[in-house]
Amino acid sequence: MESEARRPYRMGARAAAMEVTRTRVLQAAAGLWMQRWYDDVTLQHVADEAGVSVQTIVNHFGGKDELADAVADWVASQAALTRQAPTGDVAAIVAALFEDYERHGDANVLWIAQVDRVPAIARAAAHARGQHRAWLERVFADRLPAPGPACEHALNLHHAATDVYLWKLWRRDLGLSREDAERAMCDLLTSIDPRKRNHE
Structure with a gap:
């Protein structure tokens, strides 16, 4: 019973964490593209700026x-x-x-x-x-x-x-x-x- 009660909380916390990560990536990408040409910014640049992996960006957004x-x-x-x-x-x-x-x-x-x-x-x-x-x-x-x-x-x-x-x-x-x-x-x-x- 306890594990079932905690499951929605864990799922909610995970969703909130994913949203925080998503927003951090968006902010990082926006900041880079506000200063540099589109072709000059790579996913690795965005990942470094956001403090995540390139795979995390791909999982959230694709390419x-x-x-x-x-x-x-x-x-x-x-x-x-x-x-x-x-x-x-x-x-x-x-x-x-x-x-x-x-x-x-x-x-x-x-x-x-x-x-x-x-x-x-x-x-x-x-x-x-x-x-x-x-x-x-x-x-x-x-x-x-x-x-x-x-x-x-x-x-x-x-x-x-x-x-x-x-x-x-x-x-x-x-x-x-x-x-x-x-x-x-x-x-x-x-x-x-x-x-x-x-x-x-």
């Missing part, structure tokens, strides 16, 4: 491409937690977006530069674009037209105005302060508000 897919999903989930903003509050929306870009923007740009030659990154980028568009639909729901061509046009404008490359242009290429870059994005988003243009 390198599968790990990259899992990393993309994990990073996207972390971004979703960061990007909490009330609908229609442009300043809060931009602040939430910059909180994400300031931490992951350089890595995003590095990954996007490899889209054409690394299938796993192409899949991750497509997934990220879809998530970003869904986020835009949610936080700008108060200003977007009803579903149709006008809504798609407005979403395209908002997507361009909040793209990571625009953050890179302002923060990295032009050297704007975060405050000035956020103000520029707020001004741009205000200028493309469909409600204002429809009354001009």
